[in-house]
Amino acid sequence: MRDPGGTLGAIVARKKIDVAQRLGSATFCDIGSQAKRAERSLAAALASPGARFIMEVKKASPSAGEIAQVDPAVQAEAYAGAASAVSVLTDGPFFGGALEDLAAVRRVFDGPILAKDFVVDPRQVAEARLHGADAVLVLLSVLDDEEAAEVMRAAERLGMDALVETHDAAEVARAVALGAKLIGVNNRDLKTLTVDLATTEQLAPLVPADRIVVSESGIARRQDVERLAPHAGAFLVGTSLMRAKRPAQAARTLAFGRVKVCGVRSAADAERAARSGACFVGLIMVPESQRYVMPAEAEPIAGAARDLGAGIVGVFRDAPIERIAEAAHWLGLRAVQLHGSEDGDYVKGLRAALPVGVEIWGALPVARSVPRPRPGVDRLLFDTAVGRASGGAGRTFDWTLIDGRRELRTALLAGGLDPGNAAAAAKVGAWALDVSSGVERAPGRKDPEKLQAFFEALRVPARGDSPC
Secondary structure (H helix, E strand, O other), X not given: OOOOOHHHHHHHHHHHHHHHHHHXXXXXXXXXXXXXXXXXXXXXXXXXXXOEEEEEEOOEEOOOXXXXXXXXXXXXXXXXXXXXXXXXXXXXXXXXXXXXXXHHHHOOOOOOEEEEOOOOOOHHHHHHHHOOOOEEEEEOOOOOXXXXXXXXXXXXXXXXXXXXXXXXXXXXXXXXXXXXXXXXXXXXXXXXXXEOOHHHHHHHHHOOOOOEEEEEOOOOOHHHHHHHOOOOOEEEEOHHHHHOOOHHHHHHHHHHOOEEEOOOOOHHHHHHHHHHOOOEEEEEOOOOOOOEOOHHHHHHHHHHHHHOOOEEEEEEOXXXXXXXXXXXXXXXXOXXXXXXXXXXXXXXXXXXXXXXXXXXXXXEEEOXXXXXXXXXXXXXXXXXXXOOEEOOOOOOOOHHHHOOOXXXXXXXXXXXXXXXXXXXXXXXXXXEEEEOHHHEEEOOEEOHHHXXXXXXXXXXXXXXXXXX
16 A cells, blocks of 8 residues: 555555454455445446546545535435536545434435545445445555555446546556546645645646546636536536535536526426436516416525525516515515616615615617626616517517627626527626526426436537537
8 A cells, every 4th residue: 555645645544444443354245245336327427428527525624624514315315417427525534424414315315426535445335335325536646556456446346436536647657558448637746735626637638538537626616517527527516516605506616617507397306307417597577478487486486496596586567665575574585677768776775675685687689789787787788679668578689789899797697598609608608697488388388308418508518529
């Protein structure tokens, strides 16, 4: 076994003692015979087109200290719709984890689970499988080639995958020689604990095209994904999501960018939208709209979306301020979206009546030119003009009209979005996209297949994707 020294060396030394005390004289077969073979493939989940994500449950680390004391199952549920797999830290002394955390996540997450620990004994592989893991981490900074191969064989015997982690060119060469299908490139320097995303850019070209590269550490923003996606097919993300105030929205933004699915009229569609990747669900409170939601119908819809971490946006047109404020309190709105002739004085009065923290978004109907921005709103929504109003036309406008506008980076883009133009819409550079009729089978009835296609189109193209 290699001696990595430093903090990692201390972790490994402690791990050897813990494993010996915990497992005693039990053999791999003693433990493995109690477990069923894994049926969820991490490699298959990460091989699908577009950037894929292993999202992590990590309560602490030596470099970051305590990160967040959360229920592992609750955190894993927040990753629904965005994570292709979930990683669970099971080391206790240094990362605050436990094998029981694996079992908790297994109960709520149906995809592959990676047991992330410092494996120094093949028996740990069987132990992880017994608690619900589908894959294990193999650290080449800790294991020599013979030991790594033994751990990989142990995983294979139980139908599990092995993510072989590397830090430098020599370790990448070793991983390739070992036949690793999944090769992790850790952007963290083991000696200094600093992170440099260029590590993935430098090492990924050394990996054959038929292997999957997983970039690890330091991925916090969608811009990081866009930078590294030509070099990696998947990303392991932990600390930034664990620290996020709203982890569900942070996870979905990382995978798809921000998306609001508007015109939702049922709790089932609200759940589908959130599980597909929506950060926001829009309820139209305009009686004239064919997607109008009556007050009695709104609460269960909002509850379904909120339970899955999606923010609720109420859409109004020239409604009394008192009515909007009441709905904001009652439904727990994250934002109010205005589509009428509401002026600056109206917006000022509305803001005074709304709960603290509720944003005001103002629709801006775009035809052949862009009108003057609405005064006093927090965000604009550029939408296709319908007469003198906006919204509901199912048609796009000329996006070049808003190209380069200062407001764009905080605005939403709406109007005629669908799976066919979603990727192009994302390139416009708006803060969020707003889709409605483009993911419907009928007005107010969302189509699960169109929803899935819309979000899949928003994935960043990644290493190994076909250009066709």
